[in-house]
Amino acid sequence: MNSIKLNQDRFDAAIIDLDGTMVDTMGDFVAALNLMLGDLALHGLAGLPLEAATVSRMVGKGSEHLVKSVLNHVQTQAKHASEAIDLVAHYEPAYASYQRHYDAVNGRHSALYPGVLEGLCGLQARGLPLVCLTNKPAAFARALLKLKGLDGFFREVFGGDSFERKKPDPLPLLKACEFLGTRPARTLMIGDSSNDAQAARAAGCPVVLVSYGYNHGEPVRAVDADGFIDSLAELRRQ
Numbered sequence: 001m002n003s004i005k006l007n008q009d010r011f012d013a014a015i016i017d018l019d020g021t022m023v024d025t026m027g028d029f030v031a032a033l034n035l036m037l038g039d040l041a042l043h044g045l046a047g048l049p050l051e052a053a054t055v056s057r058m059v060g061k062g063s064e065h066l067v068k069s070v071l072n073h074v075q076t077q078a079k080h081a082s083e084a085i086d087l088v089a090h091y092e093p094a095y096a097s098y099q100r101h102y103d104a105v106n107g108r109h110s111a112l113y114p115g116v117l118e119g120l121c122g123l124q125a126r127g128l129p130l131v132c133l134t135n136k137p138a139a140f141a142r143a144l145l146k147l148k149g150l151d152g153f154f155r156e157v158f159g160g161d162s163f164e165r166k167k168p169d170p171l172p173l174l175k176a177c178e179f180l181g182t183r184p185a186r187t188l189m190i191g192d193s194s195n196d197a198q199a200a201r202a203a204g205c206p207v208v209l210v211s212y213g214y215n216h217g218e219p220v221r222a223v224d225a226d227g228f229i230d231s232l233a234e235l236r237r238q
């Protein structure tokens, strides 16, 4: 980690992102989205099924954004005007189908990144209270954390539907700090994307990004952040 030294003097708590930071959930997203396209009879259209490389560019801004991005992608893949889809008419059924399928596949095609347990244990051993803050719907996030054995680490789990606005808006981080009773300047945000970094900057939280996540398909080290780590286990050693 380059410019941040993690020590108890500097931080009173940590807020940790879920997808792309603690759990590699790409397999769940891809499975649920392809089942959704099957329901809508869009599965066979121009170059589908969707692949992880495509979906990883769309993840991180919540389910509504993800479903809209996939429908837009299908639209741009349509080779003939006759294949063009009505995005507005498809959105509601697509979203309902996606939610149903994601609920069923949640955690089945996903895995903890290496070093996550060590990192969380290290933060906990330092006495830092932890909150999980994701743009994933809170119910999906809680079920996933439980399935992966991580639920016991967090005082609270906030999702993309917990507040009026999602990351990159600072509101969820400010609310998480309020819950923790800590000042943003002393609350470390750990994430995988520019979404997390922008929210942290705007809230006044220091931010460290992992190098292995999704970051909307862009190189993460180009993002304005206070440090980068290759594994959460590095937090233990600071």
Ligand SMILES: O=C(O)COP(=O)(O)O
Pocket: 017, 018, 019, 020, 059, 060, 061, 062, 063, 133, 134, 135, 136, 137
């Ligand atoms: O957009 C999502 O569903 C999840 O994204 P996040 O856990 O990286 O915030």
Ligand SMILES: [Mg+2]
Pocket: 017, 018, 019, 020, 021, 060, 191, 192, 193, 213
């Ligand atoms: Mg993320």
